[in-house]
Amino acid sequence: MSTRVKRKIKISDKLKDTFFSSHGFPLSLTFITISILFVLFRMKGVELDYKVNEVNSKIEKSLMENKELKAKKAKLLSTKNLRSMATNHNLKQPTQKQIIVVP
Known part of the structure; x- marks a missing residue:
């Protein structure tokens, strides 16, 4: 036998x-290409998540502002407020002939 x-x-x-x-x-x-692409896609996902959170916070702020404006509008259009503004500007109640109903 030979020895190796x-x-x-x-x-x-x-x-x-x-x-x-x-x-x-x-x-x-x-393998290297897939690793680099995985890191890039992960970074893009995190970046998009930050943008989505930013947009959601802007939506929440807009909704709160919208609620506040609706409440302010309701307060200004209340009958009590309209009557007080009418007396301040020397306005009278309209007569029956002045009221026009639009169908």
């Missing part, structure tokens, strides 16, 4: 041969 001589191969040389071989290089390149 075992050669000591460095790990770095083995990795170089694997990564730069015709089978290993496309795999490593694909």
Whole structure:
């Protein structure tokens, strides 16, 4: 029987041969590309989440402002307020002939 001589191969040389071989290089390149794309998509997702939260907060502020304006409008159009404004501006109650009903 013949005896084989075992050669000591460095790990770095083995990795170089694997990564730069015709089978290993496309795999490593694909893995690196997928990793970079994953990070980019994750960053874009976080950025979009910040924008969505900002838009939601603006919507909430607008809704609160809308409620306040509706309350102010209701207060200004109340009969008590309209009567007090009419007396301040020397207005009289309309007669029956002055009232026109629009169908």
